[in-house]
Amino acid sequence: MQTLSDHILDIAQNSIRAQASRIEINLQENATEDSLVITIKDNGCGMDEATVAKVTDPFFTSRTVRKVGLGIPLFKQNAEATGGTLKIESKKGEGTVIEAKFGLSHWDRPPIGDIAGSIVILVSANPEIDFIYHHSTAKGEYTFDTNEIKEILEGVPLNDPEIVMALRQMIRENIKEIT
Secondary structure: OOOHHHHHHHHHHHHHHOOOOEEEEEEEEEOOOOEEEEEEEEOOOOOOHHHHHHOOOOOOOOOOOOOOOOHHHHHHHHHHHOOOEEEEEEEOOOEEEEEEEEEOOOOOOOOOOOHHHHHHHHHHHOOOOEEEEEEEEOOEEEEEEHHHHHHHHOOOOOOOHHHHHHHHHHHHHHHHHHO
């Protein structure tokens, strides 16, 4: 995974597989503290303590189609390469919170990438799931909430091709204003 948006997409797909109906993605850029904190929270099936202890091992996966799970271990490795950390909190039946802290200006921090594209892919492929994307910087904050969008669209599906294009552009423009 070359960008942080790739990692976000991967973790959110884990949430979808965990049957989450609500996924919150939060990016908090703090130049004063030289940190970028990415938090992904879901209300999926959650994990027991033994599974949480193993998910950062690249040779562990809960999937049956392959023998390795590199998403979370690579996310952790990228965070730690910048002097950051990765924390996972999960409760069976309640959901999971993954928080990765990166050194914002560290040369080893992957670029954020096409976060608007990643959010729109998630939303258009899973219109029944509630997604909330929040991004904050010293310049301001932006929140994208599919529940608000659904109200505005009055029944037009989130995966309508014209809506997908409009959402991608809207997210990009709003992020540009605060970065």
